[in-house]
Amino acid sequence: MDSVETAATEGDDLLSELMKPLRLTGVFDSRWNVRAPWAIEGDAEQSCAVLHFITEGSCWITADGRTPFRLHEGDLAVFPTGTAHRLSDHPERRGGVALGSMLPEREPGTSGEIRIDGDGPVSRLLCAGLHYDEYAATGLYQALPWALVMDCSQVDQEPLLRDTLRLLAATDRPVGPGDRLVTLRAFEMALVLALRPLLRELADNPSALPVLRHPGISKAMVIIATRFAEPWTIEALAREVGMSRSAFTAAFRELVGEAPARHLTGRRMQEAARLLGETSVPQSAVPQRVGYQSAVGFHLAFRKWFGMTPGEYRAGRPSSARLAGS
Template sequence: MHDDVLSEVLRPLWLTDVFHSTWQAGGQWGVEGHDDSCAIVHYMVSGGCVISFHDDTEPVMLNEGDLAVFPHGTAHTFAAESGAPATPLAALLPQLRPGRSQAVTVGSPPYRTQMLCASLRYCAIGEPVLYSALPRLIVIRRHFLRGESLLVRTLESLPSEVGRTAPGSRLVTLRAFETVFILSLRIAMEQLADESPALQALHHPGISKALMAIHGSYRNPWTVESLAREAGMSRSVFAQLFRELVGQPPMRHLTLRRLQEARRQLADTSVPLQEIAQLIGYGSQVGFHLAFRKEYAMTPGAYRAGHKSVAAPVPVTT
């Protein structure tokens, strides 16, 4: 069930491309990143570094074999140690063009730290409703990776694969990082749930069933009562716990899931506008139009008119 709910929650997340880079660092070094509209992955091939954010939170140490995931591309600094002078990322990588790769050397020899980094670009239209509640940093320690043979093999093969120019390399690299991303979230959900209410929601036996229903069967005429029965909980306990873990009431979450699907359908001009309300679970065009306009301050027709040029992205799952 847990794997199923993760698949359903991530199903709308369309990864479209990846920029990846290999890093060598030594001596006193630091790199100051910026907010980015993508997911970011750092894998410590050898050595270590310190991750810090632009606030008062404690720095996080990454050691050899550790994997760090930034679901929202939150600005951060990675350096040899806390307080080390940092070079802006834009100065080292002036053009982060999706589909490209680059090798970067910082600091001074000997270069004992090696990292593999990636920026995973996804279509904002498909960002999962629950995805925004994930923590800004998820760290998968080396000992958690030992039982994940597919993830370990993928990580170990990436340094040699990313440098290849063979036919299909761009797609292979995208799928490989996509695998790393999804497996990382699965490990976090199973092993690190206490670190985030969103991860707890995915892991909770009752709430995960309700999320599965909302994300997988959003067309159904769900109510708080029927979702509570799906979760095997009383209405009051379910409603309170859902709000605590997910960050919003069940029916609000259902509305956002339906409207997320509506945006996807509106971006696909082959779907007739008058059919979308029924496709996403609304009983009337009026109800759909009112909900859409309230959420996005425009009508569905206006949204479609502004997204006619959007190309169909590559889905993260099948």
């Protein structure tokens, strides 16, 4: 395999890791029916992706220090880390209404509606806050651009995504037992289906996510994502990707936004939390499964990361959620 094929494979592997669905913990969804003039100011959301799907008309999205962009009917915008932004009928519209005053609660598991009457063009939107476990968001996910956009033609090329969004946007969709769970999983699927083509585009645009085009750091990210259980040191990682320790550490910090040691610890803790919270793997077996030879060392690292012991973490998870370990 030549170097170009190797780089492509590693890029695909890295994108696959990033695309693994963030398990949503809750969704607040709302349907907007607004007539110009209008503007709504959204707050920054913590551990929450935000989704806007335009079902009729159009809207502008602006944010501090960002270039405004316009969404038209059938377009989809995803804000992976919930960056604060404004929606309006015109990019220069002033005097926007705070989202919190229109929808003050926005509790996960509930729905809402916004109506603004004016004498201008009508716009209708499906909007949602997709809450996820903060510990499931990798450093690479946190480094995604503030907004990812699919235009109508791109959405149409993903029929399952298009049809899921249309169903979720419908005001007369069927309601019955398990409706909120179905809605949660449908939004979860929509998020992953939207990220897939958008991340392919990012792979071809180094300026948007440079780590995908750095052969050494990209390879290290794949190693950390998939081989975290091996006894890595920073020196060993640097050798594995053909870099000096100092160059590797500096480049990793610049491109990923955190030190390689912290990123490795984060990946190990993410897997440890999954094993403790979602499987019946014995607690004593978890340290070795995530790369720790010492149970004491794992215990201390886990407590520092999560603010609780592994036992407390497992006890706090619903037992019915635990599946047979493998």
